[in-house]
Amino acid sequence: MRKPSNRRNFIKKTSLGSLGALLGAKIVYALPEGYLPLALNQENDPGKLFGKHEEMVVLNDQPWNVEAQAHLLDDPVTPADKMFIRNNGIIPEDINVNSWTLTIKGESSGQEKTYSLQELKTKFNPHSYQLVLECGGNGRSEFYPPAEGNQWTVGAVSCARWTGVRLRDVLRDVGIKDNAVYVGYYGADTHLSRDPNKNPISRGIPINKAMEDQTLLAYAMNDQDIPIAHGHPLRLIASGFPASVSGKWIHTLAVRDRVHDGEKMAPPSYSVPCEPVQPGTNVANEDMCIIEKMPVKSLITYPKSGAIIGENQKLTIRGHAWTGAGNISEMEYSIDFGATWKPCKLKAAVNPYAWQRFEAAITFPQKGYYEVWAKATDSEGISQPMLTPGWNPKGYLNNACHRIAIKVS
Amino acid sequence: MQHLPNNLRLLIGAGLLVLILIGFGIYFQSLPDVPPADGEIKNADKPLAVEGIESDIQNGIHEPTGLIASEGLELVIAHCTACHSAKLVTQNRADREGWEQMIRWMQETQNLWELGEQEEAILDYLSANYAPVKTGRRPPLTNIEWYELKD
Numbered sequence: 001m002r003k004p005s006n007r008r009n010f011i012k013k014t015s016l017g018s019l020g021a022l023l024g025a026k027i028v029y030a031l032p033e034g035y036l037p038l039a040l041n042q043e044n045d046p047g048k049l050f051g052k053h054e055e056m057v058v059l060n061d062q063p064w065n066v067e068a069q070a071h072l073l074d075d076p077v078t079p080a081d082k083m084f085i086r087n088n089g090i091i092p093e094d095i096n097v098n099s100w101t102l103t104i105k106g107e108s109s110g111q112e113k114t115y116s117l118q119e120l121k122t123k124f125n126p127h128s129y130q131l132v133l134e135c136g137g138n139g140r141s142e143f144y145p146p147a148e149g150n151q152w153t154v155g156a157v158s159c160a161r162w163t164g165v166r167l168r169d170v171l172r173d174v175g176i177k178d179n180a181v182y183v184g185y186y187g188a189d190t191h192l193s194r195d196p197n198k199n200p201i202s203r204g205i206p207i208n209k210a211m212e213d214q215t216l217l218a219y220a221m222n223d224q225d226i227p228i229a230h231g232h233p234l235r236l237i238a239s240g241f242p243a244s245v246s247g248k249w250i251h252t253l254a255v256r257d258r259v260h261d262g263e264k265m266a267p268p269s270y271s272v273p274c275e276p277v278q279p280g281t282n283v284a285n286e287d288m289c290i291i292e293k294m295p296v297k298s299l300i301t302y303p304k305s306g307a308i309i310g311e312n313q314k315l316t317i318r319g320h321a322w323t324g325a326g327n328i329s330e331m332e333y334s335i336d337f338g339a340t341w342k343p344c345k346l347k348a349a350v351n352p353y354a355w356q357r358f359e360a361a362i363t364f365p366q367k368g369y370y371e372v373w374a375k376a377t378d379s380e381g382i383s384q385p386m387l388t389p390g391w392n393p394k395g396y397l398n399n400a401c402h403r404i405a406i407k408v409s
Numbered sequence: 410m411q412h413l414p415n416n417l418r419l420l421i422g423a424g425l426l427v428l429i430l431i432g433f434g435i436y437f438q439s440l441p442d443v444p445p446a447d448g449e450i451k452n453a454d455k456p457l458a459v460e461g462i463e464s465d466i467q468n469g470i471h472e473p474t475g476l477i478a479s480e481g482l483e484l485v486i487a488h489c490t491a492c493h494s495a496k497l498v499t500q501n502r503a504d505r506e507g508w509e510q511m512i513r514w515m516q517e518t519q520n521l522w523e524l525g526e527q528e529e530a531i532l533d534y535l536s537a538n539y540a541p542v543k544t545g546r547r548p549p550l551t552n553i554e555w556y557e558l559k560d
Binding site for chain 1: 500
């Protein structure tokens with residue numbers, strides 16, 4: 001991102017800027033701000049721009065929305081090249097780490113206080129956790145009637161290792177009032193219309209979520225600087241909630257005495273009907289509730305769907321299971337469309353909000369076409385549905401069982 | 410130019426440069442608008458001027474955007490891709506009312522302009538070409554790429 005943006009500025013400053021200077025007047029007719037002539041912009045490949053794996057799927061390129069496929073997510077810790085991108089606006093340009101600051105303010109902040117990145121890193125203890133981030137709309141493509149938005153299939157989820165300082169520690173250093181209800185974020189991304197008065201997204205978390213051990217102001221991912229597409233140089237990480245609360249390119253946090261009212265906080269964004277509705281129902285905004293906890297879910301990450309194996313060949317499957325709160329206590333697979341379920345080996349999470357590894361060795365009774373279905377159950381006894389769960393207008397929270405196709409020949 | 414005084418030569422040089430640059434500016438201004446390429450960013454406060462898209466149509470698809478070529482294509486390129494990728498259109502499905510709701514939402518919250526009398530034609534295009542496809546609650550797996558898995 002850095003290179004094209006520098007080149008863009010260079011072009012803008014030299015050709016147009018000097019023209020304006022020579023004419024002694026503002027150019028009112030030339031290319032609008034932010035416009036880059038087609039011929040000058042060749043960098044539109046997420047592989048080249050963001051170093052993404054070639055099998056990542058681009059759903060949208062303005063703004064960037066790119067998802068993984070199940071088999072790309074086999075690593076215990078998701079590497080940057082296989083991490084989905086969900087952007088609402090335009091990635092900020094020309095980020096200067098040395099001058100980057102975080103300001104805490106808001107009605108319920110004891111004071112307005114600004115920290116440099118360096119201050120954040122040195123004043124507070126660092127913490128590292130492997131944390132699941134899943135888009136609230138992951139699985140949207142399966143809802144009918146269709147829900148508008150990026151048609152995520154299964155790949156808008158990741159579990160990387162995030163390093164940063166605890167939001168709690170920073171909030172305590174600032175001092176927050178007893179009436180604090182919510183923490184809202186503001187990032188440096190630009191609205192698609194390039195209207196400087198509009199925020200692409202400004203969401204947040206309830207104060208109790210802000211106070212959890214694993215809620216971080218992160219400056220590193222997988223022990224390196226956070227990639228630009230994922231929020232460099234500072235990102236809020238609040239795993240267990242829809243990933244949209246984990247704001248990128250954060251420069252300001254507002255400690256609010258009410259539910260934060262930033263862009264995409266209000267329904268229908270990231271909200272579902274408070275009461276279950278019949279598919280296709282028009283639901284009034286006042287009857288929608290903001291999503292908090294993400295549901296129990298799992299993904300078969302090995303083998304890739306479509307494997308052909310020999311008769312009597314054992315099939316090893318593995319994958320991850322996760323939930324927005326608590327942990328996964330049971331993992332099962334079925335090769336007969338749910339008629340019978342058999343247990344998988346399931347590992348404990350390395351820390352709260354990390355996904356848990358599962359594995360199983362499957363023998364098939366005879367030749368033929370099979371689907372391997374996987375189902376996680378959390379410590380409360382809640383499992384994944386085999387069908388798409390309750391329809392909602394924006395197509396959130398599809399945690400239906402994942403399945404892969406296998407042929408025994 | 411040898412016989413001319415230095416300051417006059419400079420003046421002529423500067424004058425020529427200004428003329429060239431003005432010409433350059435006019436040239437840029439007169440270029441027809443083009444739909445954004447993948448990842449390209451544009452300032453959006455009005456529809457794009459769309460010209461000569463016919464040559465980009467192959468097998469019923471407008472190749473640069475991926476949009477289905479049919480009545481209203483120009484309007485959709487002009488109004489919709491001024492701000493966002495055409496992929497946001499091509500990956501979605503809705504009936505006429507659903508598309509209209511998306512347009513209203515963009516007008517209310519995302520700085521989309523009034524579409525005037527062109528709105529009907531845009532809705533005709535979207536609801537005809539990007540209508541919902543009825544599926545089961547969980548349809549069979551499709552597009553399976555079969556491969557041999559060794560032990």
